[in-house]
Amino acid sequence: xxxxxxxxxFISDGTGLTAEGLGQALLSQFENIxxxxxxxxxxxxxxxxKKAVIEINAAGDQSQTTPIVFDTIVNQEVRDVLAxxxxxxxDIFQTFLKPLERELRQSSSYSVGMxxxxxxxxxxxxxxxxxxxxxxxxxxxxxxxxxxxxMILIGVSRSGKTPTSLYLAMQYGLKVANYPxxxxxxxxxxxxxxxxxYKNKLFGLTIDPERLQAIREMRRPDSRYxxxxxxxxxxxxxxxxxxRHAIPFLSSTERSVEEISARILQVTGKxxxxx
Amino acid sequence: xxxxxxxxxFISDGTGLTAEGLGQALLSQFENIxxxxxxxxxxxxxxxxKKAVIEINAAGDQSQTTPIVFDTIVNQEVRDVLAxxxxxxxDIFQTFLKPLERELRQSSSYSVGMxxxxxxxxxxxxxxxxxxxxxxxxxxxxxxxxxxxxMILIGVSRSGKTPTSLYLAMQYGLKVANYPxxxxxxxxxxxxxxxxxYKNKLFGLTIDPERLQAIREMRRPDSRYxxxxxxxxxxxxxxxxxxRHAIPFLSSTERSVEEISARILQVTGKxxxxx
Numbered sequence: 001x002x003x004x005x006x007x008x009x010f011i012s013d014g015t016g017l018t019a020e021g022l023g024q025a026l027l028s029q030f031e032n033i034x035x036x037x038x039x040x041x042x043x044x045x046x047x048x049x050k051k052a053v054i055e056i057n058a059a060g061d062q063s064q065t066t067p068i069v070f071d072t073i074v075n076q077e078v079r080d081v082l083a084x085x086x087x088x089x090x091d092i093f094q095t096f097l098k099p100l101e102r103e104l105r106q107s108s109s110y111s112v113g114m115x116x117x118x119x120x121x122x123x124x125x126x127x128x129x130x131x132x133x134x135x136x137x138x139x140x141x142x143x144x145x146x147x148x149x150x151m152i153l154i155g156v157s158r159s160g161k162t163p164t165s166l167y168l169a170m171q172y173g174l175k176v177a178n179y180p181x182x183x184x185x186x187x188x189x190x191x192x193x194x195x196x197x198y199k200n201k202l203f204g205l206t207i208d209p210e211r212l213q214a215i216r217e218m219r220r221p222d223s224r225y226x227x228x229x230x231x232x233x234x235x236x237x238x239x240x241x242x243x244r245h246a247i248p249f250l251s252s253t254e255r256s257v258e259e260i261s262a263r264i265l266q267v268t269g270k271x272x273x274x275x
Numbered sequence: 276x277x278x279x280x281x282x283x284x285f286i287s288d289g290t291g292l293t294a295e296g297l298g299q300a301l302l303s304q305f306e307n308i309x310x311x312x313x314x315x316x317x318x319x320x321x322x323x324x325k326k327a328v329i330e331i332n333a334a335g336d337q338s339q340t341t342p343i344v345f346d347t348i349v350n351q352e353v354r355d356v357l358a359x360x361x362x363x364x365x366d367i368f369q370t371f372l373k374p375l376e377r378e379l380r381q382s383s384s385y386s387v388g389m390x391x392x393x394x395x396x397x398x399x400x401x402x403x404x405x406x407x408x409x410x411x412x413x414x415x416x417x418x419x420x421x422x423x424x425x426m427i428l429i430g431v432s433r434s435g436k437t438p439t440s441l442y443l444a445m446q447y448g449l450k451v452a453n454y455p456x457x458x459x460x461x462x463x464x465x466x467x468x469x470x471x472x473y474k475n476k477l478f479g480l481t482i483d484p485e486r487l488q489a490i491r492e493m494r495r496p497d498s499r500y501x502x503x504x505x506x507x508x509x510x511x512x513x514x515x516x517x518x519r520h521a522i523p524f525l526s527s528t529e530r531s532v533e534e535i536s537a538r539i540l541q542v543t544g545k546x547x548x549x550x
Contacts, residue, residue, distance in 0.1 A: 006379070015537035018296045025293045025347060026371055029383035039546065041537045066378065072300060088378045090371055096301055103341065103363045104281070108304035127532070131438045138410075163406045166441055170532065257402070257445065262290035262316045271314060 007059035023070035049081035130169035137177035155205035160252035186237035204249030282334035291316040298345035324356035405444035412452035430480035435527035461512035479524030
């Protein structure tokens with residue numbers, strides 16, 4: 001079957017993240033089609049909706065197909081405008097709100113933007129505090145605040161600790177420090193002194209040695225640090241350290257930051273609350 | 276109306292982020308109900324689905340209500356098990372896949388986890404590279420790589436530059452440096468030397484002076500830095516700098532990192548592609 005090109009629009013009265021997230025997941029189920037994706041956030045007035053309709057129709061004319069439109073707009077008036085476009089509308093909210101209203105025996109609030117309201121101040125601050133905590137306690141830079149950490153990620157250099165710490169902070173508001181296990185740590189059978197009393201907060205990352213080599217090679221080409229032999233040695237040692245001390249761990253190879261984070265929370269049960 | 280408590284489950288064969296995102300947005304439309312939320316990620320086998328059913332039914336028994344279940348499971352066999360739970364099922368994929376299959380004249384791939392496959396290696400690396408770029412070029416630490424930056428965020432200390440840079444990197448794969456505008460910069464009518472030749476990459480953040488004071492007060496209590504007078508002075512100066520040089524800017528006050536990021540991309544048109 002020849003490859004086909006379809007324009008896709010994610011339209012929202014907020015950031016567009018929900019429409020994108022659901023839309024992408026659905027579209028990934030269809031192969032052989034190239035989707036040309038456009039996100040139109042903050043479409044929160046009739047005027048903006050009219051502009052969106054013009055853009056959608058133009059994309060349809062140009063591609064000679066029907067654009068797919070995922071929308072999460074709450075306001076009825078704005079949605080009515082959008083309903084007149086030439087696209088195939090996947091009206092995410094409308095589809096589910098009615099059955100939910102029946103089940104919950106309550107009308108939903110249809111005010112614009114309500115669904116995208118800023119989280120209560122406490123929760124927002126919690127996430128920013130957590131990001132700052134991750135930055136301040138990155139890469140073993142400071143260890144004296146480990147008592148305040150929700151979790152301490154450990155692993156060899158370039159195994160994915162920093163992005164994972166930041167994602168856990170940003171998405172889940174968790175305070176995650178990270179500590180790099182170096183050759184000195186690995187030569188010893190015991191856990192590094194610094195970590196010993198926080199054993200229940202430790203989570204290990206590991207990585208495929210070949211992948212590690214490729215990553216380190218970009219950072220410091222032709223170094224001992226980036227040699228396959230060194231990578232194999234460190235990964236072997238770190239995995240036996242995890243096993244010896246019964247520290248839960250997983251591999252970051254071939255996994256996105258989202259997936260590593262979700263799996264860590266599943267294993268540790270440290271998800272504080274859904275966003 | 277008395278406050279009611281409802282258990283809610285987000286169930287996925289992947290991270291659960293899509294089910295959470297859509298579910299939270301929908302539930303935020305209902306007031307007066309307290310939702311007790313649980314996310315069950317990686318439910319990718321019949322056995323795990325049976326465990327989930329037990330958990331859902333137990334929550335229903337305990338709360339004496341029908342739990343709401345949002346699911347994005349692709350595999351039919353796993354979904355069949357879940358369909359037998361006592362919850363009110365919002366089957367996100369099933370609802371939309373059928374109409375999309377008709378519109379796209381193609382069957383979707385129903386293999387487990389397909390919808391949550393890791394992004395192609397290039398895209399994944401791009402995001403990690405972008406996070407590293409944000410960290411290396413944080414807070415004016417290094418300026419010699421500004422030519423490689425997709426964007427340079429500027430603003431006074433504690434106006435939200437770092438979390439925003441990191442979010443833009445993590446979510447959109449953008450290389451975002453950030454540069455703090457200090458009193459020295461603000462006393463001058465001209466743009467700081469360092470920034471002058473990257474004028475088209477600049478985006479400004481501002482913040483309500485009272486909010487800035489509160490944030491700085493937590494960092495350095497009773498300092499000149501945290502005084503309301505100083506905050507007002509800096510914010511005034513920075514906003515006139517933005518206006519004088521026609522630098523686009525927005526206020527981070529009362530906005531989540533997601534919202535600030537989405538609005539910056541909307542204004543600058545720098546969204547490389549939807550995730």
